[in-house]
Amino acid sequence: MTFAANFLNVIGVVFLSHAVYSAYEHSLLASRSISSPVPSLPLDITLETLFSVLLLCIGVVLSSPDLKPIQWHVWAGRMEKSNEARLVTEVGVGGGNPYAALEERPGFWDVRGAQKAFGGWLRESGEMAN
Incomplete structure (x- = not known):
């Protein structure tokens, strides 16, 4: 189970890094153009960010140790x-x-x-x- 959790964490970090880099590049390109004063992120970058955060959440939950009862x-x-x-x-x-x-x-x-x-x-x- 830890291998799958670590794999999900690594894939999530890779996707999140790519989404952040894509958002940065998009903001640089949008700031150079005068046609759009308020740049908005494209749908693919937003979906990639949400997908990577979901993968990271699942990976962190799966890699956490078992909870012990509070007694x-x-x-x-x-x-x-x-x-x-x-x-x-x-x-x-x-x-x-x-x-x-x-x-x-x-x-x-x-x-x-x-x-x-x-x-x-x-x-x-x-x-x-x-």
């Missing part, structure tokens, strides 16, 4: 269980769960804990009112 909880669990990941070897590398510092900071508000506390307060105040 942060699985990745963070592996990082916390791995002994190598717990060792901080350099800045920004290793150290376990990268979000642990956010969850353990002093200003972190525990929503579930606050809900339990509020529910307990409501039960207590409801019993006091009766």
Whole structure:
């Protein structure tokens, strides 16, 4: 699959280079003539440009590596269980769960804990009112 993708990329670059050169030559020829003050590109150059961009897009998509599913909880669990990941070897590398510092900071508000506390307060105040 990579050979076909690389082939499409090379062909796309060749066609795009030819389209750009043709547009440049056309603009030079159109600027020398006085009959057309606003030169427009011929249809063949426009189609060649669009075709080359399409080939390049397909080639880039085919040559990209497979996407991995986004499952942060699985990745963070592996990082916390791995002994190598717990060792901080350099800045920004290793150290376990990268979000642990956010969850353990002093200003972190525990929503579930606050809900339990509020529910307990409501039960207590409801019993006091009766």
